Structure formats: C-alpha cells, structure tokens
Amino acid sequence: QVNLLQSGAALVKPGASVKLSCKASGYTFTDYYIHWVKQSHGKSLEWIGYINPNSGYTNYNEKFKSKATLTVDKSTNTAYMELSRLTSEDSATYYCTSPLFDYWGQGVMVTVSS
Amino acid sequence: DVVLTQTPPTLSATIGQSVSISCRSSQSLLHSNGNTYLNWLLQRPGQPPQLLIYLVSRLESGVPNRFSGSGSGTDFTLKISGVEAEDLGVYYCVQSTHAPLTFGSGTKLEIK
Numbered sequence: 001q002v003n004l005l006q007s008g009a010a011l012v013k014p015g016a017s018v019k020l021s022c023k024a025s026g027y028t029f030t031d032y033y034i035h036w037v038k039q040s041h042g043k044s045l046e047w048i049g050y051i052n053p054n055s056g057y058t059n060y061n062e063k064f065k066s067k068a069t070l071t072v073d074k075s076t077n078t079a080y081m082e083l084s085r086l087t088s089e090d091s092a093t094y095y096c097t098s099p100l101f102d103y104w105g106q107g108v109m110v111t112v113s114s
Numbered sequence: 115d116v117v118l119t120q121t122p123p124t125l126s127a128t129i130g131q132s133v134s135i136s137c138r139s140s141q142s143l144l145h146s147n148g149n150t151y152l153n154w155l156l157q158r159p160g161q162p163p164q165l166l167i168y169l170v171s172r173l174e175s176g177v178p179n180r181f182s183g184s185g186s187g188t189d190f191t192l193k194i195s196g197v198e199a200e201d202l203g204v205y206y207c208v209q210s211t212h213a214p215l216t217f218g219s220g221t222k223l224e225i226k
Binding site: 035044045046047059061062063095097100101102104105106107 | 153214215216217
C-alpha cells in the first residue's frame with residue numbers, strides 16, 4: 001500500500017536551515033507529484049508547492065518561493081523540502097501528500113528556537 | 115488567491131444527528147476542463163488529514179457513505195447523515211482549480 005514516511009521532529013535555531021524528507025513506497029515514485037503542506041499550531045493548512053519526481057519540475061506558492069526548496073532523489077524514492085532562514089513563523093507541522101490528498105505523511109514538527 | 119470560507123467554525127452534534135458544513139469560494143471552482151476540484155478532508159486530533167470527498171461529491175474509497183458532498187460554482191456542502199463518535203475532528207475544504215491551492219479555515223466538529 002502507498003506510504004509516505006517523513007523524517008523526525010526538528011529543533012532548529014533562528015536563521016538556520018532544515019531539510020525534511022518524505023520517503024515514498026507502495027507505488028512508482030515518478031508517477032505522482034509530491035505536494036507539501038504547512039500547518040501552524042492550531043491553525044489551518046497552507047499549500048507550499050509540489051515537485052514532479054520524474055522531471056524535477058517544481059511549482060511553488062508565491063508565499064513560500066523564497067522559503068522552501070523542493071527536491072527529489074529518485075534512487076531512494078525520497079522527496080525533500082529545505083526551509084531556509086528560519087524564524088519563529090516557520091515553527092509548524094509540515095506534511096508531504098499526494099496530488100489528490102488521498103495519501104499523507106505522518107507530519108514532521110519543526111520548532112525554531114534559540 | 116481563492117479564499118474558501120467555511121461555516122460554521124464549530125459544530126456540536128449528538129450521535130445520530132445529521133449536520134452540514136458550508137464552504138463558499140471567492141471564485142468559481144469550475145475548471146476549464148469541466149471538472150470542479152473541490153475536496154473535503156477530515157483531520158482527527160493528532161493525525162494528518164484524510165480525504166473524504168473529491169471532485170465535489172465523489173466518496174473516497176473506504177469512507178462511510180454517511181458522508182456526502184454537493185454543490186457547484188462557489189457554494190459547496192459536506193453533509194454527515196448520522197454523526198458517529200469517530201467523526202469528531204476538524205473538517206477542511208480544499209480547492210485545486212486555481213493556483214495556489216487553498217484550504218478553508220476549518221470546521222471543528224464536537225460530539226455532545
């Protein structure tokens with residue numbers, strides 16, 4: 001069955017970067033885009049963008065263009081999202097998900113604190 | 115960006131009661147290809163969201179048929195016909211007709 005396994009929680013300092021992973025299994029990795037979604041504590045969901053694992057093509061929400069960088073490693077069926085120049089506003093849970101939102105990773109909590 | 119306005123923000127229901135959640139869009143969600151890309155998700159406490167309904171009214175596999183979706187253009191509704199205890203959580207509508215994808219603000223369903 002389809003599974004999206006995300007990396008563990010991260011505690012990072014302001015100004016630093018963090019790279020989150022999302023390992024896909026149960027389907028052909030290059031067949032479907034991977035989307036990333038942000039959920040700040042107790043709040044709604046925000047779409048960050050998606051990557052086409054086959055071509056590496058990315059499409060970002062304008063709001064996250066200077067914050068997030070999406071990449072993939074086809075050899076390991078893993079998608080990555082790097083968040084840069086972190087501030088307290090970036091503290092949130094981040095999910096990877098399929099294009100129809102029918103499969104979700106378990107989420108990874110990122111805490112930005114000195 | 116398309117704004118999705120969900121009402122009510124919170125909903126309290128007894129077991130067996132039928133409830134409806136509204137999702138209104140600031141723009142029509144009818145795509146030029148004839149599809150309307152409006153989905154409904156449920157996020158149970160401590161869990162990632164799960165897909166309930168896609169393309170306005172299509173029930174995701176494995177989702178109980180007490181859930182149903184309807185609507186067109188800018189007005190959409192999720193109905194639960196006979197709430198069960200496991201239905202508690204936050205319901206979100208999400209549109210992918212227009213970029214960027216956007217989510218509603220959520221409706222929290224509580225069980226009395």
